Amino acid sequence: MPLAAVKYSRGMFIFPSAQPAPHRSFSEEVAALNRYFGGLKSGGNAYVIGDPARPGQKWHIYYATEYPEQPMVNLEMCMTGLDKKKASVFFKTSADGNTTCAKEMTKRSGISEIIPEMEICDFDFEPCGYSMNAIHDSAFSTIHVTPEDGFSYASYEVMGFDATALAYGELVKRVLRSFGPSEFSVAVTIFGGRGQAVTWGKKLDADVYDCNNMVEQELPGGGLLIYQSFSAAEDVVVAGSPKSVLHCFERENMENAAPVKDGKLANLLCWEEEDAMEEKDGVLVE
Numbered sequence: 001m002p003l004a005a006v007k008y009s010r011g012m013f014i015f016p017s018a019q020p021a022p023h024r025s026f027s028e029e030v031a032a033l034n035r036y037f038g039g040l041k042s043g044g045n046a047y048v049i050g051d052p053a054r055p056g057q058k059w060h061i062y063y064a065t066e067y068p069e070q071p072m073v074n075l076e077m078c079m080t081g082l083d084k085k086k087a088s089v090f091f092k093t094s095a096d097g098n099t100t101c102a103k104e105m106t107k108r109s110g111i112s113e114i115i116p117e118m119e120i121c122d123f124d125f126e127p128c129g130y131s132m133n134a135i136h137d138s139a140f141s142t143i144h145v146t147p148e149d150g151f152s153y154a155s156y157e158v159m160g161f162d163a164t165a166l167a168y169g170e171l172v173k174r175v176l177r178s179f180g181p182s183e184f185s186v187a188v189t190i191f192g193g194r195g196q197a198v199t200w201g202k203k204l205d206a207d208v209y210d211c212n213n214m215v216e217q218e219l220p221g222g223g224l225l226i227y228q229s230f231s232a233a234e235d236v237v238v239a240g241s242p243k244s245v246l247h248c249f250e251r252e253n254m255e256n257a258a259p260v261k262d263g264k265l266a267n268l269l270c271w272e273e274e275d276a277m278e279e280k281d282g283v284l285v286e
């Protein structure tokens, strides 16, 4: 089967100096990707986008394609500073000694309700951590959770779904209810034009979160990437989250360290989608 296209994307590493080659820098990653994919018709295209005033919230994308892509929408969310109580669901043994498994984590976290039709294959790590892959028709979704205190992180990705049947703001709200992050980013990649992507081509707005930054970037093959980053509004309660099990990294600088907001957040989540797009500069090309 010939290769049609490749996309590699990531936010910031929480422990950059712990990354092995070729992940020690984005330039090194791009050089490695180009060795495999640089020969595709578009060539390798690398972008670092975000607000230069917020170096901790950059988004990195590498994209190469042989053909114009089929219409498609893809959502990627990166969440840090998870709510203490919500993060504790992803520890196998709770403070009172009860043990749990991946199936229970899927249910108790609300992950099973994000897209209820999805068939989920979930996995729990010892002593904590969670991953799942899910499918429904042509849609695919994946979640990875690192619940440890100080560097808690969750990622959510979904693609191949019917953009007219799923509302952007509603889906993001359900994801945020599962994790209650203090900071998060959303990257929506659209192929086939903003028109067919309906709500997914619009700006996301949130009551409880301030949008720090919004960037649009065109991709080869007719693609459009819309990136936004958010921080919980100042007046939300600050709390901690369960303790680290990765002691080797405790003294490292964390690019994404941020206060964690407690239970209040989920109740306050109330989203609206705006009709008008807001455009900002700030596209960096490496």
Ligand SMILES: C[S@@+](CC[C@H](N)C(=O)[O-])C[C@H]1O[C@@H](n2cnc3c(N)ncnc32)[C@H](O)[C@@H]1O
Pocket: 125, 126, 127, 128, 129, 130, 131, 144, 145, 146, 147, 148, 245, 246
């Ligand atoms: C869910 S895994 C996901 C790792 C994956 N690289 C990602 O983020 O896409 C990360 C969580 O599992 C825990 N964990 C336990 N054993 C692990 C292992 N052998 N490999 C990776 N993570 C492990 C980590 O402490 C962390 O909380």
